[in-house]
Amino acid sequence: MSALPRVAAFLDGYTGTGALSSSSAKLALRDQRLIRRFSTKVAAGAPTPTDDHLDDDCDLTDLLVRNPETTFIYTVAGDSMDLAGILDGDNVLVDRSLSPSSGDIVLAVLAGGEHTIKRLTVRNGVPELHPESSNPENKPLVAEGGELSLWGVVSAVVRRMR
Structure with a gap:
């Protein structure tokens, strides 16, 4: 070619x-960077017949990224979000154009410059960052007096299976 x-x-x-x-x-x-896409949906439960019909090409950027100019990829280190399906070594897409809301998984920058990914909860106007972890040592972070900055919202998780 x-x-x-x-x-x-x-x-x-x-x-x-x-x-x-x-x-x-x-x-x-x-x-x-195009990948062939099947138009048939695949069952994650009981197997279903498929028609093996290739529909179109799929660009993963088009599929996963809403706002390319404001989306960044980070590699996850740690286990604080494993119960949310975000594992050590995963890549997360973080979109800075999305306004963080209570319940979103966000990337936050702590006062010391550390970056962390946690579930955002806002109580009485105070942001709290909650881990979703099987490790009991991971504790919530409560921001008081500008101790953290909400940098962006996690919009996708990408993981290699093999």
Whole structure:
């Protein structure tokens, strides 16, 4: 497969001012990251017959990211959110454009500059960060007097299975 069409599309995005059009650059790389998608849903319970019909290509960025300019990927370290399905080594997508609400899983920055992912609860106007963990040593964090900043909302979890 020739790289010439991708290179041509990339160069077409050059504006002459030293800047590249991000949409042209994305189009140039788009065909490298597409995954074939089946239109048939797969049962997670009792097996069901499928028609093995390939529907279209799927770009995981389009599937998982609502706001590309404000979404970042973090690798999780620790077990404080394992009962929420977020495990050590997982990658989480954090969207800064989403307004954190009580009940969301958020990325917060503590006063010392540490980053943490926890479930946000707001009680009497005070944000609390709650772990959802099988480890009893993980305790809630209660913010008083600007001890933390809510940096973004976790919008997706990505995990390799093998």
